[in-house]
Structures are given as structure tokens and as C-alpha cells.
Amino acid sequence: xxxxxxxxxxxxxxxxxxxxxxxxxxxxxxxxxxxxxxxxxxxxxxxxxxxxxxxxxxxxxxxxxxxxxxxxxxxxxxxxxxxxxxxxxxxxxxxxxxxxxxxxxxxxxxxxxxxxxxxxxxxxxxxxxxxxxxxxxxxxxxxxxxxxxxxxxxxxxxx
Numbered sequence: 001x002x003x004x005x006x007x008x009x010x011x012x013x014x015x016x017x018x019x020x021x022x023x024x025x026x027x028x029x030x031x032x033x034x035x036x037x038x039x040x041x042x043x044x045x046x047x048x049x050x051x052x053x054x055x056x057x058x059x060x061x062x063x064x065x066x067x068x069x070x071x072x073x074x075x076x077x078x079x080x081x082x083x084x085x086x087x088x089x090x091x092x093x094x095x096x097x098x099x100x101x102x103x104x105x106x107x108x109x110x111x112x113x114x115x116x117x118x119x120x121x122x123x124x125x126x127x128x129x130x131x132x133x134x135x136x137x138x139x140x141x142x143x144x145x146x147x148x149x150x151x152x153x154x155x156x157x158x159x
Contacts, residue, residue, distance in 0.1 A: 001102035008098045011037050011071060015078065024153035027079035028141065031072055038071020060127075066104065069130050070097035072137045082154045100126060 014037050019025060025033065046061055074093045081089030106112070107122035144150045 001098075001106060004102035004105050005098050007041065007067075008070065008074070008094055008101055011041055011067075011074060011097075012078075012094050015074070025079075026151045026153050027083050028144065028150040030079035030082070030154075031075035031137070031141065034071040034075025034078065035068050036071070038067040038069070038074075039065070041071075042067035064127050064130055065134065066101070066127075066130055069134050069137070070101055073097050073100075073133065076137070079150075079154070083149075100129070 011034070015030075015034050018033065018037075019030075042061070042065060045067065046058065049061065050058060074097050077089045077093035077096065081087065081093060104123060104126045107119055107126070112119045112122075
């Protein structure tokens, strides 16, 4: 969970830095840009994993796109916080990806079977949840791409 927190916090920091140094983003742009940040993070991490893992694991990493989906989730809640003005969504924008990422990493540990055999199914369940979120978010982006609620630039109070 510590490593997952540092990774998700780095992505959040990167997004906040990008957002401060550019124009006012819409809710949808926040989702898309955070997805791109997640893909970039996934790419850098995959280069490292490329030297220490096998082709099967690299294929799974490429298909599941975990960091990209965590970026989508982070962008969705961050954009919602800015759109609604409710600060709790900022916490969710970091907390939800952190929890999912931390739980996934934790349940991949070899010693997890010593705790409970049922936890061996958790990575598979989290991958399924990840894929559901991915497809729902793609559907959401396609459906709402012309909705002004999601495409109008959000001017935050500090600007």
C-alpha cells in the first residue's frame, strides 16, 4: 500500500502541476489527461518490468492497463470535485485509485496464501473490476463527448 500510495500521489502531483501551468480544463479533459498520465506511468514502469519479468506478465499488464484506469478514476473524481466544488471528491480522486492499486499489489504477494486461500482470487477480481471500469469509462466518454456539463472549461475559484 505504501508503494501504491507513492505512485498514485506522483500521478496526482503531476496532474496538479500540469493543470496549474495550463489553461482551464473541462471535466472530460481532466479525465483524458489523467488517463494519459497513467499511461505514461505504466509505460515507464513496464520498461523496468521488461527486464525482470516474462512475456505473459507483460501481456497481462498491457491488456489490463491498470495505471491508465487508475488515472481515469483519479481524473473523474478530480474533475467532479472541481465541477461541484465539493472537496471530498479530491480525497476520492486519490483514495479510490490508491486503495485499488494497493489491494492489487498486496494480493499479488506470494505469502498471501498464508493469510487466506480465498485472497488468491482477489487479483483476478480486481482485474475484472478494472476492465469493467475501463469499458464503462470509454462508454461514458463517447456518450458525453458533446455534453457541455463535461466539456465546458471549469474555472476554479483560485484562478
